[in-house]
Amino acid sequence: MPVLDENVKVVERLTEAIGKENVLETKTPRARRAFIRIKVEKLREAVTYLKEKEGITHLSTITGLDLGEEREIVYHFGAKNLALSVKVRVPASDPKVPSITDIINGATLYEREVHDLVGVYPEGHPDPKRLLLSEDWPEGVHPLLKTWDVNSLRKRVDGKEW
Amino acid sequence: MSDREFSVPIGPQHPALKEPASFLFKVDGEVVVNVEPRVGYNHRGIEKAMEARTYIQNLYITERVCGICSNAHQTNYCQTVEEVAGIKAPPRANYIRVFMSELERIHSHLLWVGVAAHEIGFDTLFYYVWRDREVVMDLLEMISGNRVNYAMNTIGGVRRDLSKDNFPKYHKMLDILGERTKFYANIATHEKTILDRAAGVGYLSKADMKRLCGVGPNARASGVDYDVRRDLPHLAYDEVPFNVITNDGGDVLANVLVRIGETIESVGMCKYVLDHLPEGPIREKFSPMAKVPEGEAVGYFEAQRGELVHYFQSRGDVKPYRYKIRAPTLGNIPSLAEKLKGGYIADIPIVLAGIDPCFSCTDRMVFVDEDKEKTWEMDGEQLRRYGIEWYK
Numbered sequence: 001m002p003v004l005d006e007n008v009k010v011v012e013r014l015t016e017a018i019g020k021e022n023v024l025e026t027k028t029p030r031a032r033r034a035f036i037r038i039k040v041e042k043l044r045e046a047v048t049y050l051k052e053k054e055g056i057t058h059l060s061t062i063t064g065l066d067l068g069e070e071r072e073i074v075y076h077f078g079a080k081n082l083a084l085s086v087k088v089r090v091p092a093s094d095p096k097v098p099s100i101t102d103i104i105n106g107a108t109l110y111e112r113e114v115h116d117l118v119g120v121y122p123e124g125h126p127d128p129k130r131l132l133l134s135e136d137w138p139e140g141v142h143p144l145l146k147t148w149d150v151n152s153l154r155k156r157v158d159g160k161e162w
Numbered sequence: 163m164s165d166r167e168f169s170v171p172i173g174p175q176h177p178a179l180k181e182p183a184s185f186l187f188k189v190d191g192e193v194v195v196n197v198e199p200r201v202g203y204n205h206r207g208i209e210k211a212m213e214a215r216t217y218i219q220n221l222y223i224t225e226r227v228c229g230i231c232s233n234a235h236q237t238n239y240c241q242t243v244e245e246v247a248g249i250k251a252p253p254r255a256n257y258i259r260v261f262m263s264e265l266e267r268i269h270s271h272l273l274w275v276g277v278a279a280h281e282i283g284f285d286t287l288f289y290y291v292w293r294d295r296e297v298v299m300d301l302l303e304m305i306s307g308n309r310v311n312y313a314m315n316t317i318g319g320v321r322r323d324l325s326k327d328n329f330p331k332y333h334k335m336l337d338i339l340g341e342r343t344k345f346y347a348n349i350a351t352h353e354k355t356i357l358d359r360a361a362g363v364g365y366l367s368k369a370d371m372k373r374l375c376g377v378g379p380n381a382r383a384s385g386v387d388y389d390v391r392r393d394l395p396h397l398a399y400d401e402v403p404f405n406v407i408t409n410d411g412g413d414v415l416a417n418v419l420v421r422i423g424e425t426i427e428s429v430g431m432c433k434y435v436l437d438h439l440p441e442g443p444i445r446e447k448f449s450p451m452a453k454v455p456e457g458e459a460v461g462y463f464e465a466q467r468g469e470l471v472h473y474f475q476s477r478g479d480v481k482p483y484r485y486k487i488r489a490p491t492l493g494n495i496p497s498l499a500e501k502l503k504g505g506y507i508a509d510i511p512i513v514l515a516g517i518d519p520c521f522s523c524t525d526r527m528v529f530v531d532e533d534k535e536k537t538w539e540m541d542g543e544q545l546r547r548y549g550i551e552w553y554k
Binding site: 029030032033035057058059060061063065066074076078079080081082083085104105106107108109110113117130131132133134143144148149150 | 200207211375376388393394457473475488493
């Protein structure tokens with residue numbers, strides 16, 4: 001069925017569009033699912049390509065992961081018969097990604113959420129305020145980083161033992 | 163900011179439903195000029211908590227992400243973990259999951275129609291709809307023993323079977339639901355009380371909705387033809403026939419019509435599942451302390467409020483390395499903010515309720531006149547009454 005290998009084809013076309021040397025990893029574990037990891041400099045180009053050439057405009061959400069030395073940001077796109085996850089990695093010492101909110105307006109809250117929880121700053125975001133954390137939450141404490149657990153967070157934020 | 167504009171912070175206790183969220187409204191007289199949403203008052207750190215618990219414990223955390231879509235979160239969690247663990251739920255389990263998901267959609271949509279009717283001051287309809295909703299609540303209770311949090315799923319399948327002896331009774335109850343919902347479809351398109359308050363209110367075009375990545379009935383009410391059940395089929399949705407309901411209206415009325423249409427479809431789907439339920443086991447074995455092999459998966463699920471996305475990464479441990487949940491309401495907030503712009507203060511409750519937000523109710527709000535440093539307060543009930551009076 002043509003529909004079932006569409007994920008492979010989209011990944012191939014995207015690879016061609018941004019250049020093979022910029023694609024670090026691809027995975028198509030099953031029909032309707034695809035993962036592609038690209039260099040962070042090519043993120044905006046890839047998202048623009050998906051929007052303009054593939055008609056993939058629906059950003060479902062953005063996930064941030066703490067991988068120790070690096071942070072991984074996963075952009076989940078939903079389309080007819082394809083859930084595409086575009087990944088980029090940035091060093092933990094300089095956690096910044098270019099904002100894609102101007103290309104995909106629906107990304108605005110997700111980028112702010114990732115900044116709150118994983119500490120990856122969306123550069124060029126029109127309104128990079130806090131989304132989920134409260135105003136009195138200490139600066140620089142990103143609760144989904146693996147360095148924090150419930151006890152250390154409690155101590156840092158409330159100044160109390162659990 | 164011109165001297166004609168006022169800032170009106172509404173929330174964290176806000177004017178629809180029962181959970182906190184905050185909106186700062188800039189108003190010029192009666193007209194909303196700009197809206198700034200602020201969420202997070204109900205952020206409970208569930209994703210962090212899940213990283214510290216085993217897969218079986220997490221079943222019960224995911225079910226408690228939300229009261230109304232408890233089954234949606236749990237089912238999506240199960241199918242996402244199963245995908246990485248390499249477990250295939252038996253066909254009968256998937257059909258039962260579809261059955262529960264659609265019953266949940268019926269109860270949620272009917273609840274919403276009641277709430278929407280209440281927001282516009284049409285309490286007669288509210289009582290009628292909620293009376294009929296009891297039929298589906300009874301049906302859920304007969305199957306699971308619970309009215310909310312059915313605890314039907316486990317990793318590998320479902321925990322309870324459907325007994326064939328009860329099918330005639332289920333069919334009868336579903337018939338009542340279908341019939342009553344058709345009656346409400348008729349009311350929604352003809353009753354002047356609804357048309358006056360819903361038609362043309364909270365309008366958003368299809369292009370704007372797509373641009374802001376809206377999901378679910380909210381997006382389909384603006385004509386966006388996207389339904390995860392059809393476009394990224396999960397469970398047994400590729401085997402159960404149904405129509406995706408869309409409406410080009412883009413207003414609150416379109417939201418009502420889409421949800422009523424979906425309820426009728428769901429009734430049909432439930433009846434189809436009862437007639438075509440495959441025989442066989444209802445679950446695969448999954449040990450409570452089992453390790454899930456390394457891997458990752460994205461789970462898409464059409465919850466009643468829209469596309470629900472879970473992302474799961476395993477590092478071969480008894481606990482998830484990362485579990486990300488994006489509930490549909492967060493996806494609908496940018497489009498909601500756009501919908502409120504240009505509308506009247508009196509329409510705020512119904513437009514807010516229009517997306518069926520999964521956060522909350524106004525108990526109190528503060529209106530601030532920035533120029534005169536004057537502050538006045540109003541509670542949610544007052545704002546609702548204000549809206550009703552304004553339209554008299």
